[in-house]
Amino acid sequence: MRPDLRALLRTTTFRLGLVQAGVVLGFVVALLLYVYFETAGQLIRDSDVLADQEYASLERSYAEGGIRRLNQEVVERAARPGPMLYILAESSGHVIAGDLPALPSIPGGSPQRVDFSFDRNTGDGGPTHVRARGRVGRLLSGPILLVARDLGDTAFIAGRVTRALWTVAILGLALSVISGLLAAWQAARRAEVLAGTAREVMGGDLTRRAPVLGIGDEFDELAQAMNGMLDRLEALMQTTRTAGDAIAHDLRSPLTRFRQKLETALEQQPNSEADRDALRKAVEEADRLLDMFAAILKLARVEAASNWRLERVNVTDILRELVEFYEPAAEEQGLALSAHIDESLSVRGDQGLFTQAVSNLVENALKYTPSGGRVEVRAAHRPDGRVEIDVLDDGPGVAPTERDRVVERFVRLEGARSTPGAGLGLSLVAAVARLHRGGLHLRDGLGAEGKGLCAALVIPSAELAR
Numbered sequence: 489m490r491p492d493l494r495a496l497l498r499t500t501t502f503r504l505g506l507v508q509a510g511v512v513l514g515f516v517v518a519l520l521l522y523v524y525f526e527t528a529g530q531l532i533r534d535s536d537v538l539a540d541q542e543y544a545s546l547e548r549s550y551a552e553g554g555i556r557r558l559n560q561e562v563v564e565r566a567a568r569p570g571p572m573l574y575i576l577a578e579s580s581g582h583v584i585a586g587d588l589p590a591l592p593s594i595p596g597g598s599p600q601r602v603d604f605s606f607d608r609n610t611g612d613g614g615p616t617h618v619r620a621r622g623r624v625g626r627l628l629s630g631p632i633l634l635v636a637r638d639l640g641d642t643a644f645i646a647g648r649v650t651r652a653l654w655t656v657a658i659l660g661l662a663l664s665v666i667s668g669l670l671a672a673w674q675a676a677r678r679a680e681v682l683a684g685t686a687r688e689v690m691g692g693d694l695t696r697r698a699p700v701l702g703i704g705d706e707f708d709e710l711a712q713a714m715n716g717m718l719d720r721l722e723a724l725m726q727t728t729r730t731a732g733d734a735i736a737h738d739l740r741s742p743l744t745r746f747r748q749k750l751e752t753a754l755e756q757q758p759n760s761e762a763d764r765d766a767l768r769k770a771v772e773e774a775d776r777l778l779d780m781f782a783a784i785l786k787l788a789r790v791e792a793a794s795n796w797r798l799e800r801v802n803v804t805d806i807l808r809e810l811v812e813f814y815e816p817a818a819e820e821q822g823l824a825l826s827a828h829i830d831e832s833l834s835v836r837g838d839q840g841l842f843t844q845a846v847s848n849l850v851e852n853a854l855k856y857t858p859s860g861g862r863v864e865v866r867a868a869h870r871p872d873g874r875v876e877i878d879v880l881d882d883g884p885g886v887a888p889t890e891r892d893r894v895v896e897r898f899v900r901l902e903g904a905r906s907t908p909g910a911g912l913g914l915s916l917v918a919a920v921a922r923l924h925r926g927g928l929h930l931r932d933g934l935g936a937e938g939k940g941l942c943a944a945l946v947i948p949s950a951e952l953a954r
Contacts, residue, residue: 506664506665508664508667512657512660512661512664513657513660513661513664516653516654516656516657516660517657519653520650520653520654520657523649523650523653524650531639532621534637535621535622535636535637535639536601536621536623538572538637539572539621539622539623539635539636539637540623542565542572542574542635543622543623543625543633543635545561546558546561546562546565546574546633546635547627547633549561550627550628550630550631550633551628555630555631558576558627558631558633559576559584559585562574562575562576562584562585562586562633563585566585566586566587571637571638571639571640572635572636572637572638573586573587573588573620573622573634573635573636573637573638574586574587574634574635575587575588575591575632575633575634576631576632576633577591577631577632577633577634578631578632579626579630579631579632581632584631586634588606591624591632591634592604592606592634600623600624600625601621601622601623602621602622602623602624602634602636603619603620603621604619604620604621604636605617605618605619605620606618606620608638618638618639618640619639620636620637620638620639621636621637621639622634622635622636622637623635623636624636675707678707679707681698681699682698682707682710682711682714685697685698685714686714689718689721694718694721694722694725695722696718697715697718698710698711698714698715698718699711700712700715750766750770752766753766753767797838798836798837798838798924799836799837799838799839800834800835800836800950801834801835801836801837801838801839801842801950802833802834803833803834803835803842803867803875803877804829804830804831804832804833804834804867806839806842806843806846807827807829807833807846807865807867807877808827808829810843810846810847810850810865811825811827811829811850811865814850814851814854817854818854818863821854821857821859822859822860823854823857823859823860823861823862823863824861824862824863825854825862825863825864825865826862826863826864826865827864827865827866828864828865828866828867828868829865829866829867830867830868830869833867833868833869833875833949834875834949834950835875835924835947835948835949835950836924836948836949836950837923837924837947838923838924841920841923841924842920842924842947844916844920845916845917845920845921845945846877846879846945848913848914848916848917849877849879849917849943849945850863850865850879851913852879852913852914852943853879853880853881853883853941853943856881856883856884856941857881857882857883857940858883858884861881861882861883862881862882862934863879863880863881864878864879864880864881864934865877865878865879865880866878866880869949870946873948873949873951873952874926874946874947874948874949874952875946875947875948875949876944876945876946877944877945877946877947878942878943878944878945879942879943879945880933880934880940880941880942880943881933881934881935881940881941882933882934882935882939882940883933883935883939883940883941884939884940885932885933885935885939885940885941886930886941891930894914894930895914895915895917895918895928895930896915914928914943917943917945921945921946921947924947924948925947925948926945926946926947926948927946928943928944928945928946929943929944929946930942930943930944931944
């Protein structure tokens with residue numbers, strides 16, 4: 489998988505590499521300027537000041553004592569050890585006295601700066617090329633005077649440092665561009681893998697997942713987030729695929745009964761009482777259908793909406809009111825309904841959805857627990873700061889292998905086919921739990937030997953959810 493070079497050059501990573509190269513180049517240029525002004529620049533400035541002072545001093549000697557005194561001063565100063573160079577020459581340029589056998593140049597006019605090179609004997613028989621800087625000019629249209637400073641090794645070192653810095657600048661620029669290309673190529677390759685995964689998923693292969701290298705970089709985080717999204721998408725698509733079959737399966741029986749009742753009423757002789765009974769039964773079947781669609785719409789709204797207004801919900805009061813509300817129904821079915829609810833329980837959520845979720849759990853327990861059984865509602869704080877609401881019964885329960893399935897949409901076990909319902913109750917509870925950043929867990933209930941069912945709704949407390 490090789491990204492196109494032109495596309496590579498347009499990547500953000502390569503542009504960042506170019507920015508890095510520009511920063512490196514700018515830093516080296518700034519360093520060059522700083523080194524130059526602190527070494528060679530300062531040396532030149534000091535040389536100019538010293539040369540001006542010596543030139544002015546010799547110019548005064550010439551004005552006071554003429555050529556003889558000037559010559560004497562030049563000879564004496566040239567004999568002193570030090571970096572200063574002196575040359576006194578006739579107006580024709582012939583050297584009278586000084587450190588050098590010839591003038592580097594013959595200026596014509598007022599004193600001016602001069603920067604020149606000359607060969608100096610190193611003492612071991614070999615000359616060395618050195619640089620000097622100073623001032624040269626004619627004195628009262630007469631002799632020529634040159635005063636300069638031998639820059640010596642300092643200029644050589646400054647030049648070497650400058651060349652080294654330029655070399656570093658060029659290498660830094662090249663390395664920055666190369667590293668930018670390599671980084672862009674690596675990032676483009678990882679991005680192309682993610683894009684390829686997305687294209688295959690769009691092509692219909694929902695099992696494809698982005699590779700995670702385990703490096704822990706931003707591409708691994710993106711791949712993990714993408715895989716989580718694809719897992720969720722696959723689950724939703726699977727639900728969508730099975731929803732039509734499940735709806736058709738669950739709607740077929742009530743629609744068939746609905747049609748049979750109407751058809752039977754039409755085939756019989758007109759009878760007001762029988763007709764009203766047929767219509768009443770048809771209305772009951774229609775209500776079942778409407779309840780099913782209302783449950784589907786509510787479940788879709790809970791799972792799709794993200795703008796629910798979550799407020800503090802008093803769990804203790806709601807649970808006690810629900811237990812009180814369902815006690816008559818439990819007595820009518822011959823069931824014992826009890827409660828063990830801690831004080832001051834609260835969560836942050838939507839009160840209506842929370843009440844609906846707990847009601848679904850209690851109604852399921854009452855529906856599937858045979859007469860003479862027990863149903864118990866418990867609620868307490870967990871050590872991790874969450875609130876757990878348990879609805880337990882000693883009915884037939886759900887096998888451990890089936891507990892993950894029963895929270896899916898439209899899933900109804902064989903033992904529940906004879907009871908009214910659409911297989912959406914636990915799906916709605918699970919969706920409400922996810923909305924409240926919690927979960928629904930199914931465990932063994934009150935019965936012996938794993939009989940019965942415990943539906944545990946675990947939600948962060950109001951204090952923990954802040």
